[in-house]
Amino acid sequence: MSAPIDATATSAWTELDAHRSAFQPDLRGWFASDPDRVGKLSFTLADLHVDLSKNLVTDAVLASLVKLAEETGVPERYAAMLEGDHINTTEDRAVLHTALRRPPGASPALTVDGQDVDHDVQAVLEAMDAFAERVRSGDWRGVTGKKVETVVNIGIGGSDLGPYMIFEALKPYADAGITARFVSNIDPADIALKTADLDPETTLFIVASKTFTTLETLTNARLARDWLWAGLEASGAISSSDDDRTNAVAHHFVAVSTALDKVAAFGIDTANAFGFWDWVGGRYSVDSAIGLSLVITLGPEAFRELLAGFHAVDEHVANTPLAQNVPVLMGLLNVWYTNFLDAQTHAVLPYAQQLHRFAAYLQQLTMESNGKSVRWDGSPVTTGTGEVFWGEPGTNGQHAFYQLIHQGTRLIPADFIAFVNPAFPLSSDGRDVHGLFLANFLAQTKALAFGKTAEEVEAEGTTGALVAARTFPGNRPTTSIFAAALTPRVLGELIALYEHITFTQGVIWGINSFDQWGVELGKQLALQIAPALEGDADAAAAQDASTRALLEYYKANRTV
Ligand code: F6P
Numbered sequence: 001m002s003a004p005i006d007a008t009a010t011s012a013w014t015e016l017d018a019h020r021s022a023f024q025p026d027l028r029g030w031f032a033s034d035p036d037r038v039g040k041l042s043f044t045l046a047d048l049h050v051d052l053s054k055n056l057v058t059d060a061v062l063a064s065l066v067k068l069a070e071e072t073g074v075p076e077r078y079a080a081m082l083e084g085d086h087i088n089t090t091e092d093r094a095v096l097h098t099a100l101r102r103p104p105g106a107s108p109a110l111t112v113d114g115q116d117v118d119h120d121v122q123a124v125l126e127a128m129d130a131f132a133e134r135v136r137s138g139d140w141r142g143v144t145g146k147k148v149e150t151v152v153n154i155g156i157g158g159s160d161l162g163p164y165m166i167f168e169a170l171k172p173y174a175d176a177g178i179t180a181r182f183v184s185n186i187d188p189a190d191i192a193l194k195t196a197d198l199d200p201e202t203t204l205f206i207v208a209s210k211t212f213t214t215l216e217t218l219t220n221a222r223l224a225r226d227w228l229w230a231g232l233e234a235s236g237a238i239s240s241s242d243d244d245r246t247n248a249v250a251h252h253f254v255a256v257s258t259a260l261d262k263v264a265a266f267g268i269d270t271a272n273a274f275g276f277w278d279w280v281g282g283r284y285s286v287d288s289a290i291g292l293s294l295v296i297t298l299g300p301e302a303f304r305e306l307l308a309g310f311h312a313v314d315e316h317v318a319n320t321p322l323a324q325n326v327p328v329l330m331g332l333l334n335v336w337y338t339n340f341l342d343a344q345t346h347a348v349l350p351y352a353q354q355l356h357r358f359a360a361y362l363q364q365l366t367m368e369s370n371g372k373s374v375r376w377d378g379s380p381v382t383t384g385t386g387e388v389f390w391g392e393p394g395t396n397g398q399h400a401f402y403q404l405i406h407q408g409t410r411l412i413p414a415d416f417i418a419f420v421n422p423a424f425p426l427s428s429d430g431r432d433v434h435g436l437f438l439a440n441f442l443a444q445t446k447a448l449a450f451g452k453t454a455e456e457v458e459a460e461g462t463t464g465a466l467v468a469a470r471t472f473p474g475n476r477p478t479t480s481i482f483a484a485a486l487t488p489r490v491l492g493e494l495i496a497l498y499e500h501i502t503f504t505q506g507v508i509w510g511i512n513s514f515d516q517w518g519v520e521l522g523k524q525l526a527l528q529i530a531p532a533l534e535g536d537a538d539a540a541a542a543q544d545a546s547t548r549a550l551l552e553y554y555k556a557n558r559t560v
């Protein structure tokens with residue numbers, strides 16, 4: 001694997017430094033002096049209309065950013081990923097989530113490390129479809145013969161955030177009378193509350209774990225199994241014999257994993273397990289078998305549409321020159337803001353309540369991918385990396401944190417995502433509510449970009465100290481992503497867009513965006529500390545002073 005190119009040593013970086021030192025953001029002036037600005041900076045990305053015009057860039061800055069992508073080898077690295085090179089260097093793995101959404105019969109065929117990737121991907125998809133159809137039609141039944149009404153996905157991180165986010169986003173497509181719940185946290189409140197009102201006879205658990213070693217997931221899976229047995233035994237549906245219990249698990253548990261041996265060891269029949277491969281990173285896995293809960297609830301057709309959306313964006317990235325390549329441009333803008341304009345965070349603000357888990361999903365995608373201090377050859381990074389992603393749907397955020405974005409001292413680039421057509425076309429007082437909603441999206445991006453000058457405030461009759469308080473500086477950068485409707489295809493496009501933005505930034509920073517060693521230490525320490533909470537005095541004594549004091553507090557106050 002070639003060494004990362006130090007972005008700071010490129011001529012583009014020198015140019016960008018020069019732009020930065022003379023930089024005077026002036027969106028009002030730029031819009032006034034360049035009638036073509038919106039046209040030049042608006043793009044069609046599959047079904048998405050992407051307007052970059054309200055970003056803090058001039059033509060010259062943009063040209064240097066595109067040059068930066070060239071000089072740091074973004075296209076070459078992307079090609080290496082698609083060809084199955086082991087660009088995940090620390091785990092010596094290929095990175096092939098893009099293969100999960102190649103259409104059947106894609107050509108040329110993709111064979112990597114001796115594996116016929118296309119064949120294997122299609123085989124699992126077909127198995128998922130067939131299983132989902134059985135559940136949806138009622139052919140698959142619980143141990144007492146009842147149809148499944150609720151699917152409970154047990155997983156965490158990439159084995160939870162994607163399916164959960166998409167289910168919430170596409171709920172209107174759930175057409176088979178089957179709903180889904182998502183249990184992730186090892187906090188027992190999660191599974192207790194999410195199973196409290198469920199009927200074991202109509203519940204199907206999907207244990208989703210790439211490694212099938214994750215403490216949270218295996219603990220919750222055991223709790224779910226105990227809950228199932230207890231419920232069925234209490235109603236007399238089964239006895240407590242080993243045979244009855246095994247039979248109940250066979251009817252109410254399926255699994256998704258790359259480690260089918262561990263699935264079997266847990267007691268789930270591998271005939272009811274769906275596999276994927278080590279070249280799919282957890283946070284890139286929602287379009288693998290990890291999406292099984294979606295195929296069941298939304299249907300195979302909707303899931304294929306989702307994959308088609310992903311693929312459309314993959315094709316755009318692979319075949320579009322850098323200067324028109326939307327994910328690359330958005331990644332470059334993030335680099336500009338992070339490394340040159342000192343932005344620390346990035347807001348994602350969907351004007352779609354159904355996308356209320358989108359920011360949480362993106363947090364894993366972006367921050368687990370690019371929250372790194374070393375490059376892919378182990379050398380220290382030469383730039384700042386990994387901005388903090390956060391957000392909430394509008395208009396709720398408007399009444400919470402937008403104040404800081406409008407008038408605070410920090411630069412917070414923000415992505416606004418909106419849809420022309422509502423999933424629920426309601427009116428109130430004779431007015432289209434979705435229209436009122438979208439007026440807020442348009443108003444916010446306008447206010448952030450162009451602000452309100454002191455003269456404008458005064459012209460409205462305000463005087464004295466209030467003038468400053470009511471002045472909006474503007475020049476707060478936003479990207480507007482607009483689409484006709486929140487469909488499975490459009491959602492696939494949106495997710496793939498952010499995957500490729502993340503990748504672009506990772507390449508420029510020289511990062512391996514596909515490992516996550518930073519989560520390991522906490523996992524190891526939790527296992528060491530757990531015995532101390534169970535009363536092991538030696539384990540408690542081995543801790544640092546602060547941890548010991550916290551354990552003492554725990555001991556003194558635990559009452560249940
Ligand atoms: O702890 C981080 C992580 O490894 C994520 O990358 C992953 O998505 C999550 O844990 C869950 O892992 P698994 O699917 O193997 O249970």
